Amino acid sequence: xxxxxxxxxxxxxxxxxxxxxxxxxxxxxxxxxxxxxxxxxxxxxxxxxxxxxxxxxxxxxxxxxxxxxxxxxxxxxxxxxxxxxxxxxxxxxxxxxxxxxxxxxxxxxxxxxxxxxxxxxxxxxxxxxxxxxxxxxxxxxxxxxxxxxxxxxxxxxxxxxxxxxxxxxxxxxxxxxxxxxxxxxxxxxxxxxxxxxxxxxxxxxxxxxxxxxxxxxxxxxxxxxxxxxxxxxxxxxxxxxxxxxxxxxxxxxxxxxxxxxxxxxxxxxxxxxxxxxxxxxxxxxxxxxxxxxxxxxxxxxxxxxxxxxxxxxxxxxxxxxxxxxxxxxxxxxxxxxxxxxxxxxxxxxxxxxxxxxxxxxxxxxxxxxxxxxxxxxxxxxxxxxxxxxxxxxxxxxxxxxxxxxxxxxxxxxxxxxxxxxxxxxxxxxxxxxxxxxxxxxxxxxxxxxxxxxxxxxxxxxx
RNA sequence: GGCGAGUUGGCGGAGUGGUUACGCAGCGGAUUGCAAAUCCGUGUACAGGAGUUCGAUUCUCCUACUCGCCUCCA
Numbered sequence: 001x002x003x004x005x006x007x008x009x010x011x012x013x014x015x016x017x018x019x020x021x022x023x024x025x026x027x028x029x030x031x032x033x034x035x036x037x038x039x040x041x042x043x044x045x046x047x048x049x050x051x052x053x054x055x056x057x058x059x060x061x062x063x064x065x066x067x068x069x070x071x072x073x074x075x076x077x078x079x080x081x082x083x084x085x086x087x088x089x090x091x092x093x094x095x096x097x098x099x100x101x102x103x104x105x106x107x108x109x110x111x112x113x114x115x116x117x118x119x120x121x122x123x124x125x126x127x128x129x130x131x132x133x134x135x136x137x138x139x140x141x142x143x144x145x146x147x148x149x150x151x152x153x154x155x156x157x158x159x160x161x162x163x164x165x166x167x168x169x170x171x172x173x174x175x176x177x178x179x180x181x182x183x184x185x186x187x188x189x190x191x192x193x194x195x196x197x198x199x200x201x202x203x204x205x206x207x208x209x210x211x212x213x214x215x216x217x218x219x220x221x222x223x224x225x226x227x228x229x230x231x232x233x234x235x236x237x238x239x240x241x242x243x244x245x246x247x248x249x250x251x252x253x254x255x256x257x258x259x260x261x262x263x264x265x266x267x268x269x270x271x272x273x274x275x276x277x278x279x280x281x282x283x284x285x286x287x288x289x290x291x292x293x294x295x296x297x298x299x300x301x302x303x304x305x306x307x308x309x310x311x312x313x314x315x316x317x318x319x320x321x322x323x324x325x326x327x328x329x330x331x332x333x334x335x336x337x338x339x340x341x342x343x344x345x346x347x348x349x350x351x352x353x354x355x356x357x358x359x360x361x362x363x364x365x366x367x368x369x370x371x372x373x374x375x376x377x378x379x380x381x382x383x384x385x386x387x388x389x390x391x392x393x394x395x396x397x398x399x400x401x402x403x404x405x406x407x408x409x410x411x412x413x414x415x416x417x418x419x420x421x422x423x424x425x426x427x428x429x430x431x432x433x434x435x436x437x438x439x440x441x442x443x444x445x446x447x448x449x450x451x452x453x454x455x456x457x458x459x460x461x462x
Numbered sequence: 463g464g465c466g467a468g469u470u471g472g473c474g475g476a477g478u479g480g481u482u483a484c485g486c487a488g489c490g491g492a493u494u495g496c497a498a499a500u501c502c503g504u505g506u507a508c509a510g511g512a513g514u515u516c517g518a519u520u521c522u523c524c525u526a527c528u529c530g531c532c533u534c535c536a
Contacts (some may be wrong), residue, residue, distance in 0.1 A: 012466090030536075038536090108464045165465090168531075173533070174464045217534090239536030241468080259507095269467075270530065279535055307485090308475070312468075313529060320474070323486060324466080350476090359476050362484040412495090421495060428497075439499055448499090 002059050002345075004352045007234070007311060008292065009243065009265040010167055014354055017264065019234050025060050027053065028225045028262065030242055031069040031124070034105035035077035039285035040301075040316060041239075041271040041278040045157040047302055047384075048268045048310040048355065049116040049237050053380055055351055058343070067121040069229050070221060071109075072129045073102040074214055077360035080162055080204055098204055102126070112288040115298035117384040123228050127220040131206045134215045137257050138195045146256040149210045150441075151186040152198035158191040160250045167265060168244035192248055195219050218249035225250075226259055236262035243267055268310040268461050275315070299385050300324045304355035306383060316387045325451040328385070331368055332394045335380055338373035343382045347375070359382065399455050401447045408438070409445040 004017040019025045029049045032042055049069075056065045082097035090097055110120075127134075132314065136156050141147035147156050158164050158172065165171050167244075175191060183190045194216035199205030205212040238247065247265065254261040268278040273284045293303060302322040308314040344367075351357040360383060369378045380386045389395070408427050415424045431438050435453035439446040 009466095032535085032536075042536050048536095075534090168465070170465050170532075207508090224479075241535055243466085245533095256497080268536070270536075272529080275529075277530070277535090281535065308536090312475090315474095317474090319486085323474080327485075343514060356476070359484085362476060365484055416495070425496075432498080437498065438481065440497080446499090 001135050002352045004055065004059060005354055006264055006266060007354050008263075009240075009267050012169075015264070016018060017234075019060065019322065020059055020232060020263065023054070023064050025056050025065045025235075026229040027056070027065070027067050027223070027235040027237065028229055029067070029069045029121070029236075030221060030238035030246070031071050032109060033072040033075045033077070034102045035075055035081065036105060036109050036280075037287045037289055039280065039287050040291065041285065043113070043116055043301065044271050044287050044305055044310075044314070045237065045268050046113050047116060047305045048357075049266075050384055051236070051351070051357060052235075052266070052307065052355055053119060053121070053234065054384055055348075055355070057246050058348070058382060059352075066123070066229065068123040068125065068225065069105055069121040070224055071102070071124060071126045072220060073106075074204070074220070075217075075245050076203075077422060078102055079104075089162060092349075094202065095204055102128075108289070112292070116302050117298055119384070125224045125228060127215070127224070128204075130220065130224050130227060131215065133227050134219045135196075135206075135208050137223045137226065137253065138215075139209065139217065140257050141195065141231075141253065144256060144258075146252075147195055148188065149196075150188075152211050152213060153186045153194060154196035154210055155192040156195055156249070156252060156256075157188065158193065158252065159189055161256055163255070164252050165248060167248050167251060170244065183431060193218065193245065195253070218246055219253060221246075221258070222253040222259075223248050225255065225261070226257075231258065232260035233262055235264045235266060236266070237266040240267035240269055242443060248300065269313045270316050272313050277313075278316075297325070297328075297391060299328055299391050302383075302385060303328055303361070305397055307361055309358050310355055322451060327365075329394055329451075331364065331376060331380060332386065332390045333370070334368055334373050335377035335389050336395075337376045340381070340388065341378045342375040343378040344372075344375045347379050347382070351382070399449065399453075401436070401449075404436075404458065405445045405447050408440075412440060412445065430457075 005014050006017050007014045027049070029045060032038060045083050049461075053065065053067050064410070078101050081101050082094055085097050085101070086094055138147060141156065142149065142154065145157070146160050147154055150439055165175070172191060194217055196210055196213050197209060198211055198213040203214065205214050226237070236247070251261055272278060276282060276284060278285045288301065292298065300321060304316065304320045305314070307324070308319065347360055347363050350356050350363055353359070360379065364376060364379045367379060378385075408424070408431065411424045411427055415421045428438050431447060434455070434457035435450050437448040439448070
């Protein structure tokens with residue numbers, strides 16, 4: 001059996017992965033807050049952990065992996081949008097408007113991530129559906145002395161948890177020195193973080209022992225992971241910007257509530273634009289949908305994402321996009337000639353070594369140049385770059401080129417006799433400018449659309 | 463300021479204590495009316511310094527630089 005090795009943030013080492021229960025390998029990944037369309041940075045963990053999911057399913061069996069990825073639908077930005085819509089005259093209660101905003105965002109997310117070839121997780125829990133579990137967990141933390149209620153808030157006593165900061169490698173005292181922690185009158189200590197907070201009339205809320213309120217951000221993952229994966233599971237993943245404080249707080253809550261929580265922590269690096277992290281707050285983002293609307297196929301986005309190791313920052317560039325598309329067109333053409341098979345052991349070994357997707361792609365290059373269509377096909381499949389069928393954007397001849405081929409062919413035959421090739425060359429230049437690959441040989445003329453194909457430019461030939 | 467990650471040939475990007483990927487571009491050749499596509503050939507690069515070692519790009523330390531987190535963020 002393939003041994004998977006993973007870089008565990010908790011130990012900062014690459015370790016052999018040993019499941020708690022090989023019959024049920026459990027993984028939790030922090031999903032999006034559903035307040036707006038997903039930007040390209042949001043897609044990185046989805047794709048990275050989708051490859052891990054596929055690999056785990058391959059190694060342990062399709063039915064022996066449970067993958068949970070949440071939707072955070074308790075968030076002030078969702079509330080803001082709903083409130084704006086209500087003020088703009090939208091019908092429905094504020095709660096209904098909030099729910100519909102969350103709902104539409106989830107639909108967008110699904111649509112976008114589906115195109116990227118990401119399998120749906122086994123569970124996609126929404127925070128709003130797990131509030132009772134969160135309340136129960138908070139009550140437990142209070143009973144054990146790790147949390148306290150004050151002025152409608154419930155806070156976690158960070159100093160009661162000795163291992164706090166271990167994951168992200170910081171000490172409680174360092175954080176005080178950083179001095180960016182929020183001081184609030186209801187806190188015993190500035191480091192304490194919110195488990196529950198009160199809601200006003202314009203904010204969604206649930207009844208609780210501490211009055212009407214809503215959960216803090218971190219508790220949902222602890223509660224949902226516990227509910228769906230149990231007190232001890234294998235892998236917890238997410239972007240490395242979540243390492244602190246989100247994951248640190250999750251660990252504190254869950255462990256103090258009596259859970260063992262996750263064995264392995266995986267963090268992907270950030271996506272960059274012009275050397276800076278792509279993020280909403282910097283405003284340097286574009287969405288997955290933006291790219292799809294520019295006719296960048298999902299497989300191309302996925303290929304570019306996978307061509308850099310997940311623990312390194314990655315720049316999205318036009319050059320990579322174009323190169324990826326050319327490579328994929330070639331590979332799909334070859335893969336189409338083969339039947340489904342199993343991925344070769346070398347590919348699996350590379351992939352199993354801390355998800356070396358870039359190495360896997362390099363291996364695919366070798367398979368392709370060696371003409372090993374079946375292994376290439378299986379490799380594309382395990383990387384999620386194709387299913388049973390070649391993607392439509394490659395397989396479909398969107399435009400009938402036979403007339404143009406005949407036109408050029410006739411001109412060429414004439415030119416062969418007259419030895420005057422100026423007319424042929426003029427046609428060829430036009431076809432090339434329209435984004436066609438022109439191939440002329442003894443067997444005739446073949447036109448193949450490239451990524452830059454633009455049918456409008458063919459009109460110049462009429 | 464604290465903590466963390468990183469710095470590989472023209473570009474992208476893996477990896478390794480000694481034989482040094484892979485892709486793109488480039489160059490030379492075959493092929494072609496000319497091209498394209500294809501095929502063949504071609505490049506010892508690992509931020510700087512010190513140390514460990516028979517030997518380091520790979521291990522250790524220091525320096526420089528880049529990025530991230532410490533505030534909502536994937």
